[in-house]
Amino acid sequence: MTQLSRRHFLTAGAAGTAVFGLGLAPAFGETSALPDWHLGYRTAPAGGFDPAPLRLVHGRVPAGLDGTLYRNGPAQFLYGKDDYASHWFDGDGMVQRIAIADGQAVHSGRFVETVKRRIEQTESRFMAPGFGTMGDPDFPVMGPDDVNAANTSVIVINGELHALWEAGSAIAMDAETLETKGAKAWRDDLAGMPFLAHPKTEPDGTVWNLAVSGPNVGVYRIGSDGALKSFQLLNIGTAAYIHDWAMTDRHLVIMVQPWINEALRPPVVEGFEWRPEDGFKFLIVDKDDFSKTRWAQGPARAFSHTGAAWEDSDGTIRLDAALYKEPVLGVGGGVDEIRGKMPASNDQFTSDLTQIVIPPSGDARFLETGIDGEFPQVDPRRHGLPRRLTALVTGQAPNRPGPTALSVHDWDSGRTDTFEFGASRIVEEFLFVPKPGGEGEADSWLIGPVLNLKTGTSDVCVFDAAHVSDGPVCIWRADRAWPLGFHGTWA
Secondary structure: OOOOOHHHHHHHHHHOOOOOOOEOOOOOOOOOOOOHHHHHEOOOOOOOEEEEEOEEEEEOOOOOOOEEEEEEEEOOOEEOOOEEOOOHHHOOEEEEEEEEEOOEEEEEEEEOOOHHHHHHHHHOOOOOOOOOOOOOOOOOOOOHHHOOOOOOEEEEEOOEEEEEOOOOOOEEEOOOOOOEEEEOOOOHHHOOOOOOOOOEEOOOOOEEEEEEEOOEEEEEEEOOOOOEEEEEEEEOOOOEOOOOOEEOOOEEEEEEOOEEOOOOOOOHHHHOEEOHHHOEEEEEEEOOEEEEEEEEEEOOOEEEEEEEEEEOOOOOEEEEEEEEOOOOOOOOOOHHHHOOOOOOOOHHHOOEEEEEEEOOOOOOEEEEOOOOEEEEEOOHHHOOOOOOEEEEEEOOOOOOOOOOEEEEEEOOOOOEEEEEOOOOEEEOOOEEEEOOOOOOOOOEEEEEEEEEOOOOEEEEEEEEOOOHHHOOOEEEEOOOOOOOOOEEEEO
């Protein structure tokens, strides 16, 4: 294992500022001439959304469905009349909170008050460098958290909510009020260390995550009590783009796609190079002994998101992911959508839900389903353990961005159960919520937000994971629409 200094790690990380998301709610300018789907790309009110109850408009709320759904995504796309964001990944993060108790649901939302947001709100213009933004030379950058947009995902650890980005710290927030507390330092010497947007939580509550900067990868292990148990460093040998990864009960699987950026200068997206000749590589690391590693390789693919991994009795690793023939992350940058223009279609945007099979020795093979979908999710009780179900969003309406359906794929039977909402809905990531007393993966609800273009509002929909094609068990409706986002968590 290569020894890497924190200074080297953070120096590279300050340049490599990456992110993800979308946004919404009328704030500036005339919107009547814009298409209805642009509702998902408007800047949110600066003060956020005060708590407001949702109306139950369909079905009955299942007994025992109590908890909180948190969502995160960019929500600042415009200052004044014509200062548009250069890339949707560089908008300020807004966390949505949907609290469910006793059959009632209440929504609230707040921007994450980062250094970047405070400066740009004062100046009323975009200034920070980022994934797709060159930035203003007057914007002060002393480290990664000065440009941290906190706009990609969320996690709750020991009752504390964290807004997550790619190249900077997790930002701590109050889980009830959504008040921003500040950058989280898991250890004094790790202040400012990147904390990836896709932590992995074991069934016992142990959290693992990566800190990625160029070829350097740090590995966090955090206890269910929120205390850092260990932080170790690896070198993967190349500056590949890593947004997600996988983990079994015994191994970490670091997925090295051949999308390489050796410059890491803003705008970061312009420095990437697709190198299919390098193939898709997988670094497998023993969780108990980082000196025990091995590499496997498969054909070149790009990816953003995994479901989860597990191991067979003979040590074969299986993991599922939405794979692409070429990179799509950052292509176009959402600039057209932010302005209400539908981007040109491109076959490379088609994904394929794939099971990646890595034997104890030798190369990986890919079992493709032909299912075009994204944001795969699994039962949190089975994370890292053998399982059969993956939920993901699917479907595409003509001349409108965004998924239109929810699907659950069964890896054992090969069957896919789908509910199609239709062209007037934009479907976001759905999460598994275990039913009280249930043990099987199908003993779960699936919960997620859907942007309703007919009513101009956001809906929160609940499905029975065993019968998705039967339609929602219940639907709550807001009297407003809030920003589309990328990732969430259930607490």
